Amino acid sequence: MKITIIGGGIGGLTTAIALQQKGIEVEIFEAASEFREVGAGITLAINSMQIYKRMGMLEKIQSHGNKLDGFQITDNKLNILSYVDISDLEKKYKVGNVAIHRAKLQEVLLNELQACPIHLGKKLIKLHQKDGNVHLEFEDGTFHQTKVLIGADGIHSAVRRSIFPNSKERHAKQICWRGITDFDLGEGYHYIAREAWGIGRRIGIVPIAPGKVYWYACLSYKHSAKEIDNERLSDLFSRFHPLASDIISSTKKENIITAELGDLELIPEWHKGNVCLLGDAAHATTPNMGQGANQAIESAWILSECLKGENDIKKAYAQYQKIRQPKATMVVKKSWGIGKIAHMSNPLLAKIRNLLFSMTPDTLAKKQLKKLFDLND
Numbered sequence: 001m002k003i004t005i006i007g008g009g010i011g012g013l014t015t016a017i018a019l020q021q022k023g024i025e026v027e028i029f030e031a032a033s034e035f036r037e038v039g040a041g042i043t044l045a046i047n048s049m050q051i052y053k054r055m056g057m058l059e060k061i062q063s064h065g066n067k068l069d070g071f072q073i074t075d076n077k078l079n080i081l082s083y084v085d086i087s088d089l090e091k092k093y094k095v096g097n098v099a100i101h102r103a104k105l106q107e108v109l110l111n112e113l114q115a116c117p118i119h120l121g122k123k124l125i126k127l128h129q130k131d132g133n134v135h136l137e138f139e140d141g142t143f144h145q146t147k148v149l150i151g152a153d154g155i156h157s158a159v160r161r162s163i164f165p166n167s168k169e170r171h172a173k174q175i176c177w178r179g180i181t182d183f184d185l186g187e188g189y190h191y192i193a194r195e196a197w198g199i200g201r202r203i204g205i206v207p208i209a210p211g212k213v214y215w216y217a218c219l220s221y222k223h224s225a226k227e228i229d230n231e232r233l234s235d236l237f238s239r240f241h242p243l244a245s246d247i248i249s250s251t252k253k254e255n256i257i258t259a260e261l262g263d264l265e266l267i268p269e270w271h272k273g274n275v276c277l278l279g280d281a282a283h284a285t286t287p288n289m290g291q292g293a294n295q296a297i298e299s300a301w302i303l304s305e306c307l308k309g310e311n312d313i314k315k316a317y318a319q320y321q322k323i324r325q326p327k328a329t330m331v332v333k334k335s336w337g338i339g340k341i342a343h344m345s346n347p348l349l350a351k352i353r354n355l356l357f358s359m360t361p362d363t364l365a366k367k368q369l370k371k372l373f374d375l376n377d
């Protein structure tokens with residue numbers, strides 16, 4: 001059996017490696033003409049790090065990333081509202097949270113792939129299924145035929161649109177800027193991720209290597225992102241602690257990435273015929289829990305387990321969905337809610353929110369984290 005994967009992002013590459021490790025042949029079709037460096041960081045949490053440990057990649061990822069001991073939610077002046085120290089969870093699961101440059105993670109994944117045809121510059125336009133075959137049509141006018149297809153082509157998935165044309169993306173009405181900069185956060189902050197909540201906006205500060213900081217800054221808008229004047233981005237966050245604007249100002253403008261945040265309205269089915277969806281294509285979530293890629297990695301592992309030694313593809317797909325859908329759905333729903341809380345635009349409500357957060361015991365947060373970190377199998 002040879003499996004065709006559309007999309008060479010974190011989900012597609014991890015799936016390809018997991019399948020190869022089980023002796024299954026794979027090929028990847030990727031829209032981009034080259035694997036470019038993505039100038040942002042990402043947090044791999046204990047759930048996905050357990051998967052990468054199973055795949056024998058733990059040390060490689062750890063050596064390129066920065067282990068995080070915990071994370072803080074703060075007010076806009078960086079006064080701590082809540083702090084969750086995860087060292088006891090690290091002991092329990094025997095792995096920790098790792099923040100890493102996305103380019104480094106991509107490099108580790110590409111190096112891990114055994115000889116695998118990766119067809120770059122192949123943007124899928126549509127597909128159709130007939131007589132047990134999947135016919136693929138690419139933007140460059142070429143075609144391909146396969147028996148088994150995994151769509152790991154992200155939130156705007158062309159695979160999903162072909163099999164479930166009524167699926168819809170949801171806009172959070174938040175715009176997000178991200179960057180990486182050389183910055184010394186000072187003693188005590190090298191292993192802690194922080195998210196500072198203001199009014200209708202927030203900033204995240206995540207150390208990814210010694211002297212390197214990944215940051216993100218998100219802002220709510222009413223009607224259209226076009227209404228935001230971001231000529232001087234740091235001005236939009238001027239009510240925050242000066243550290244925040246210093247971090248933003250120290251980043252070269254051309255290295256700042258902009259994205260509109262959103263997710264995918266929950267879809268009841270993740271597969272149809274010989275085609276199956278994975279990662280953001282199936283369960284895109286807002287990044288408020290830092291779980292999109294983590295969920296894609298969990299899905300990659302489970303799908304490879306279900307496909308291993310299974311000749312009935314549809315049965316494998318159904319089993320994968322049965323195992324993975326409840327947790328991915330929980331993340332999508334919860335993350336959407338957190339985004340609303342973090343971006344409260346009423347100053348009084350934001351004050352009450354901060355007060356409530358400062359009174360919430362960290363045992364509650366840890367209970368929630370355990371649900372996230374426990375794997376499905």
Ligand SMILES: Cc1cc2nc3c(=O)[nH]c(=O)nc-3n(C[C@H](O)[C@H](O)[C@H](O)COP(=O)(O)OP(=O)(O)OC[C@H]3O[C@@H](n4cnc5c(N)ncnc54)[C@H](O)[C@@H]3O)c2cc1C
Nearest residue numbers: 007009010011031043124153154279280290291292293294
């Ligand atoms: C601001 C922000 C911060 C985030 N932070 C985190 C975090 O800290 N932790 C975390 O776990 N997640 C985070 N995420 C989410 C995470 O980035 C995604 O969930 C993850 O990248 C999904 O991986 P994927 O492989 O499913 O999709 P993608 O990463 O979108 O990859 C899809 C791939 O398919 C290719 N492709 C697309 N269309 C086609 C086509 N038609 N034909 C062929 N190829 C195609 C693309 O070029 C791409 O290579 C964040 C997201 C955002 C926006």
